[in-house]
Amino acid sequence: MAFDISPWQAPPPSLLIGTGDLHLWRFRTDISARSADSLRQSLSADECIRADRFINPLHQIQFIAARYGLRHILAGYLKCLPAAILFDYGEQGKPSLQLDNAQPLDFNLSHSGGWGLVAVTSGLAVGVDLEQIVPKDSLLQLSDYAFDMEEKGLFSAFSPARQERGFFRLWTAKEARLKMLGVGFGNMNKVVLPCFQRFFVPAKGYVAAVAIDHPVKRIIRYHDVMSR
Ligand SMILES: CC(C)(COP(=O)(O)OP(=O)(O)OC[C@H]1O[C@@H](n2cnc3c(N)ncnc32)[C@H](O)[C@@H]1OP(=O)(O)O)[C@@H](O)C(=O)NCCC(=O)NCCS
Numbered sequence: 001m002a003f004d005i006s007p008w009q010a011p012p013p014s015l016l017i018g019t020g021d022l023h024l025w026r027f028r029t030d031i032s033a034r035s036a037d038s039l040r041q042s043l044s045a046d047e048c049i050r051a052d053r054f055i056n057p058l059h060q061i062q063f064i065a066a067r068y069g070l071r072h073i074l075a076g077y078l079k080c081l082p083a084a085i086l087f088d089y090g091e092q093g094k095p096s097l098q099l100d101n102a103q104p105l106d107f108n109l110s111h112s113g114g115w116g117l118v119a120v121t122s123g124l125a126v127g128v129d130l131e132q133i134v135p136k137d138s139l140l141q142l143s144d145y146a147f148d149m150e151e152k153g154l155f156s157a158f159s160p161a162r163q164e165r166g167f168f169r170l171w172t173a174k175e176a177r178l179k180m181l182g183v184g185f186g187n188m189n190k191v192v193l194p195c196f197q198r199f200f201v202p203a204k205g206y207v208a209a210v211a212i213d214h215p216v217k218r219i220i221r222y223h224d225v226m227s228r
Contacts, residue, residue, distance in 0.1 A: 005219040020217035023120040027224040029065035030114035039068035042083040066111040094182035127180030129172040130208040172209035
């Protein structure tokens with residue numbers, strides 16, 4: 001099915017999402033410690049507890065930036081403050097909006113390195129995965145563990161020069177489908193039924209994929225700017 005896809009652009013002052021639309025948001029998570037301290041004020045108590053568990057300060061900052069980014073983006077649709085958003089969590093940790101947030105919005109967050117990515121739909125299950133391309137010396141073992149028969153076939157068909165990028169393409173696609181279902185790595189080697197799937201490059205050195213269990217007519221890509 002044909003669909004439109006926009007370039008990355010600044011969001012409009014008032015956000016609306018229609019049925020069949022998919023909004024993709026990218027934002028930086030490599031913010032300063034000072035900005036992270038200030039954004040932390042908008043996180044919930046359980047998010048602050050999670051932030052405090054990170055031993056590496058860089059990971060803590062990236063986590064705070066990602067959770068704040070998610071809240072900031074959702075607040076734009078819900079016309080509320082980022083701190084007012086209430087999350088529920090699925091059995092395997094997938095966050096969703098609590099029902100009293102009224103508007104049917106589904107979303108998924110992924111973050112890696114210095115970038116965060118959020119996919120938003122008007123209530124249709126969605127999964128997104130972002131990976132920074134970093135050299136891995138165990139691609140074959142990882143593909144053995146993570147891929148089903150068809151994916152293994154696709155992986156082994158890549159030439160040595162294209163193997164690394166090809167691996168990340170297949171990996172993000174698989175993870176996006178699993179995240180759409182609200183499950184995780186434990187189901188990595190299972191076959192996940194086909195759905196709308198799109199691979200894209202959100203920034204140099206990164207790859208990402210989005211999966212949604214419904215036809216998509218339009219993808220609009222926004223760039224969110226937070227103080228760094
Ligand atoms: C879902 C999962 C595959 C994502 O792993 P990842 O590639 O490291 O991380 P990503 O950046 O792509 O995604 C993380 C975000 O996905 C969301 N998420 C968490 N669990 C999810 C799930 N089961 N399905 C969909 N989305 C999920 C959260 O917003 C999370 O962000 P947060 O860590 O800031 O809360 C992984 O967490 C997983 O396998 N979870 C299953 C349950 C599990 O193993 N739990 C053990 C945790 S201690």
